[in-house]
Each structure stands twice: as C-alpha cells, then as structure tokens.
Amino acid sequence: MNSITVKAYAKINLGLDVLRKRPDGYHDVSMIMQTVNLYDTINIKKTKFQSITVGTNLYYLPTDRRNLAYKAALLFDEIHPIRSGLNIFINKRIPVAAGLAGGSADAAAVLKGLNRLFQADLSLDELMKLGVKIGADVPYCLLMGTALSEGIGEILKPLDPMPDCYILLVKPEISVSTKHVYENLKLDNNTRHPDIPAMLNALKENDIYRLTSLMENILESVTIKEYAVIGDIKENMMDKKALTALMSGSGPTVFGIFDDQNKAENAYRYFKSSGYGKQVVLTKPYFPNSANR
Ligand code: ATP
Numbered sequence: 360m361n362s363i364t365v366k367a368y369a370k371i372n373l374g375l376d377v378l379r380k381r382p383d384g385y386h387d388v389s390m391i392m393q394t395v396n397l398y399d400t401i402n403i404k405k406t407k408f409q410s411i412t413v414g415t416n417l418y419y420l421p422t423d424r425r426n427l428a429y430k431a432a433l434l435f436d437e438i439h440p441i442r443s444g445l446n447i448f449i450n451k452r453i454p455v456a457a458g459l460a461g462g463s464a465d466a467a468a469v470l471k472g473l474n475r476l477f478q479a480d481l482s483l484d485e486l487m488k489l490g491v492k493i494g495a496d497v498p499y500c501l502l503m504g505t506a507l508s509e510g511i512g513e514i515l516k517p518l519d520p521m522p523d524c525y526i527l528l529v530k531p532e533i534s535v536s537t538k539h540v541y542e543n544l545k546l547d548n549n550t551r552h553p554d555i556p557a558m559l560n561a562l563k564e565n566d567i568y569r570l571t572s573l574m575e576n577i578l579e580s581v582t583i584k585e586y587a588v589i590g591d592i593k594e595n596m597m598d599k600k601a602l603t604a605l606m607s608g609s610g611p612t613v614f615g616i617f618d619d620q621n622k623a624e625n626a627y628r629y630f631k632s633s634g635y636g637k638q639v640v641l642t643k644p645y646f647p648n649s650a651n652r
Pocket residue numbers: 420421425426427428449454455456457458459460461462463465466496537608609610
C-alpha cells in the first residue's frame with residue numbers, strides 16, 4: 360500500500376460545562392461530544408524522499424509544523440519510524456477556527472491513516488495517548504460518536520448514541536479566540552452550570568425533546584455578550600423551529616437541532632440567503648462502526 364485516504368469528522372458539543380481553572384492554567388471540563396457527518400478528506404502518500412510535506416485547498420492554513428496534521432505525522436514517526444517521506448493533502452470542508460475541532464480531527468485522522476498505511480497495529484487506546492500530546496480534543500476525535508469528555512478533555516466515556524435528528528451549522532464571519540473566551544469566563548457561586556447528569560439520563564432514555572431542553576454551553580456567557588451575532592443566529596434558529604440552538608465549543612459556530620427534515624431544510628435556505636454565515640451546513644449525527652475507528 361503506497362497511499363491511503365481518510366476522513367476527518369467535525370464535532371459539536373451537545374453540552375459544555377467548565378468546572379474549574381486548574382493551577383496549570385488548563386480548565387477541568389465536562390462536555391458531551393457528538394460527531395457530525397461533515398468531514399475533511401485527507402490523502403497520505405508515501406514518497407521516496409525523507410521529508411513530510413503538507414498541502415491544503417485553503418491558502419491561509421499553515422502547512423508546516425503548526426499544522427496539526429503535520430504534528431501528528433511527526434509524533435507517529437517517533438513511535439513507529441516511517442522510513443520514507445510523506446505527502447499529506449488535506450481537502451478542508453470543516454470551517455476553520457469554528458469550534459468544530461477541525462484541526463484536531465485532521466490530526467486524529469492522520470494518526471489513524473498512518474497506523475493503517477504502515478500496518479503499525481497501534482490500538483485505539485495507544486493512538487489516543489499519542490493524540491493528547493497534540494491537543495485535548497484529539498483523543499475524542501479518534502473515539503468519535505457520542506461521548507462524555509472530562510479532565511481537560513482527555514478522559515472519555517462512550518455514551519448511548521444521541522437520537523436521530525438534523526443538525527444545522529451556521530458559522531458567522533467573526534473570529535473568536537478560545538484563549539480569550541476561557542480567560543474571560545467567570546466561575547463563582549452564582550455561575551449557572553449546564554445539567555450534564557440530566558443530559559446523560561436523557562441520552563439513556565433516547566429522548567431528543569428532554570435532551571434538547573437541557574443543552575447548554577457555559578462559554579456562551581462570554582461570547583454572546585461580546586458578539587451579538589451569535590445570539591441573533593440562535594434566536595433565528597429558534598424562529599425557524601429548531602428544538603434548540605447552541606454555540607459549539609468556544610464558537611463562533613451555532614448549531615440548531617431539528618426533529619423534522621422540512622423544518623431543517625427551510626432553516627438552511629433561510630441562513631444561506633440571510634448573510635448571517637457564509638458557511639452553512641445541514642448535516643446529521645455520525646456514528647463510526649468499529650472497523651473505521
Ligand atoms: P476547537 O474546536 O478544537 O477549539 P476549532 O474548530 O475552533 O478547534 P480549528 O479549525 O482546529 O479550530 O483551527 C484553529 C487554528 O488551528 C486555525 O487558526 C489554524 O491556523 C490552526 N490549524 C492547524 N492545523 C490545522 C488544520 N489541519 N485544520 C485547521 N486548522 C488548523
């Protein structure tokens with residue numbers, strides 16, 4: 360085998376709570392993650408040179424060691440020496456810097472792809488331990504599906520799959536710095552926290568209505584105050600009959616959950632023509648089978 364093509368799937372956060380700031384500067388979180396059927400396609404080719412080269416269809420993405428796909432290849436090489444060159448091409452479809460973990464998904468897909476291409480036989484657990492060195496979301500991007508994520512994001516527990524639904528992603532044309540959002544999050548006795556345990560029960564009962572009524576992201580308390588457009592998109596999503604609308608991760612993407620295809624398509628058409636977001640994607644939850652993990 361000389362080359363392999365892998366898919367890197369985006370995620371949303373059905374619930375996002377921040378419990379505390381840790382002495383090392385990181386935050387302890389409790390998040391319910393869900394993979395969605397929106398993916399980058401990554402082609403990895405062996406070459407006869409010794410170097411790793413990365414290319415993408417987006418001119419503004421770094422293609423050197425700052426690219427998480429590049430980092431993943433270097434890290435894999437440390438554990439399982441590659442002994443050839445690599446040419447990695449990423450066709451990006453996941454909006455960048457959007458709260459959808461696009462970079463982490465690419466890193467996870469490269470680790471999986473190299474594991475197959477070089478028949479290294481690393482287990483999912485071993486790949487996840489490697490992945491966390493690249494970023495806190497990478498282990499989840501390897502696991503995929505519906506999962507509870509705790510610690511800094513590296514303690515993962517697979518959950519009952521979320522109920523079937525339509526998911527509309529709208530990314531406004533603003534940039535939100537993850538660092539800024541976490542630094543400005545106020546955690547004290549008056550802070551309102553999402554009820555993650557109740558969400559876990561709703562997932563167990565496969566109850567989309569109860570689940571969506573509980574979905575919250577604590578980071579919205581920072582971003583909505585600063586970027587009115589996030590609140591506007593949420594409101595419009597609800598007007599278009601979403602069961603709920605929430606910011607994903609540290610934003611700025613907002614997603615709406617719909618129980619009906621017509622309502623979801625109607626909302627999709629509205630946002631496509633509204634100017635709220637250049638990037639509007641109608642998708643569904645995605646669940647990997649064990650063979651493509
Ligand atoms: P998260 O949800 O994990 O916070 P995000 O969706 O907000 O991530 P990414 O799309 O991963 O953000 O991109 C964040 C930054 O990482 C970008 O500004 C980009 O320059 C850099 N980056 C490095 N490698 C990649 C990659 N393969 N794809 C996208 N961005 C990358």
